[in-house]
Amino acid sequence: MARIIAIANQKGGVGKTTTSVNLAASLAVMENRVLLVDCDPQANTTSSLGFDQQKLKSNLYTALCGRSNFEDALLPTAIPYLSLLPSTTDLVGMEIELVDKMLREYYLADLLGPAAGNYDYVILDCPPSLGLITINTLCASHEVLIPLQCEFFALEGIFKLMKTYEQVRKRLNKELKILGVLLTMYDARNKLARQVRAEAERCFPGKILETVVPRNVRLSEAPSHGKTIINYDIRSKGAEAYLDLAREVVKRKACA
Numbered sequence: 001m002a003r004i005i006a007i008a009n010q011k012g013g014v015g016k017t018t019t020s021v022n023l024a025a026s027l028a029v030m031e032n033r034v035l036l037v038d039c040d041p042q043a044n045t046t047s048s049l050g051f052d053q054q055k056l057k058s059n060l061y062t063a064l065c066g067r068s069n070f071e072d073a074l075l076p077t078a079i080p081y082l083s084l085l086p087s088t089t090d091l092v093g094m095e096i097e098l099v100d101k102m103l104r105e106y107y108l109a110d111l112l113g114p115a116a117g118n119y120d121y122v123i124l125d126c127p128p129s130l131g132l133i134t135i136n137t138l139c140a141s142h143e144v145l146i147p148l149q150c151e152f153f154a155l156e157g158i159f160k161l162m163k164t165y166e167q168v169r170k171r172l173n174k175e176l177k178i179l180g181v182l183l184t185m186y187d188a189r190n191k192l193a194r195q196v197r198a199e200a201e202r203c204f205p206g207k208i209l210e211t212v213v214p215r216n217v218r219l220s221e222a223p224s225h226g227k228t229i230i231n232y233d234i235r236s237k238g239a240e241a242y243l244d245l246a247r248e249v250v251k252r253k254a255c256a
């Protein structure tokens with residue numbers, strides 16, 4: 001049975017997509033069967049892997065609406081053990097279409113449930129909001145991994161996310177646990193980054209992951225070549241960090 005992990009933070013641009021794509025790729029090169037699911041209507045994960053969303057007839061949206069099969073929407077990637085369930089901007093309609101549906105929080109869980117046995121890890125890239133799509137990812141997951149960019153206001157966002165997490169745990173998905181908080185784009189020379197890190201460690205003891213992702217230009221270049229950091233530059237600091245993260249995720253037990 002797969003470990004299903006949502007990569008979530010409602011704050012924009014904190015490294016959710018970069019983490020989803022490169023953690024998934026790193027787990028896959030370690031010969032884990034990985035499904036990466038693009039749950040963001042921006043479809044950045046889909047384009048990061050070099051797919052043109054205009055050409056995708058079957059995708060997460062069509063699968064969620066029952067207009068295509070789950071299997072028909074899956075795409076193989078350049079990494080043998082890594083498959084992608086892509087998205088297009090159409091997914092934005094899902095937030096509205098679900099509103100008046102019964103059990104609207106569980107559409108993604110119902111879609112992924114039957115397939116989970118075919119994978120070791122399912123990684124869900126979330127949009128920068130706490131709307132119904134993100135709630136669906138939290139209801140479909142066993143664990144949540146929270147990327148945190150160490151800058152001003154970073155912790156305020158995370159407190160709000162933790163509140164949502166507690167509500168989901170209480171009412172909708174009792175299995176959900178926190179895998180950890182991942183510091184991203186970290187620059188140890190920056191005093192504010194060091195302060196936010198210390199504050200995060202104080203507020204969330206035991207939840208900050210050992211692996212820290214440094215700011216690394218190769219990580220920001222890779223998507224424009226349609227590649228993960230593993231295919232683009234495996235010797236970069238960015239690749240090293242995501243391979244370390246994959247090893248830590250394999251070893252780490254999530255905490256409630």
Ligand SMILES: Nc1ncnc2c1ncn2[C@@H]1O[C@H](COP(=O)(O)OP(=O)(O)OP(=O)(O)O)[C@@H](O)[C@H]1O
Binds near residue numbers: 184
């Ligand atoms: N460690 C890093 N070093 C350098 N650049 C990075 C790093 N991580 C992410 N970036 C860059 O920062 C920007 C935002 O990252 P990313 O798209 O992963 O964030 P996101 O949280 O998914 O954003 P959104 O909320 O819009 O979905 C991107 O241009 C990405 O290439």
Ligand SMILES: [Mg+2]
Binds near residue numbers: 044
């Ligand atoms: Mg993103």
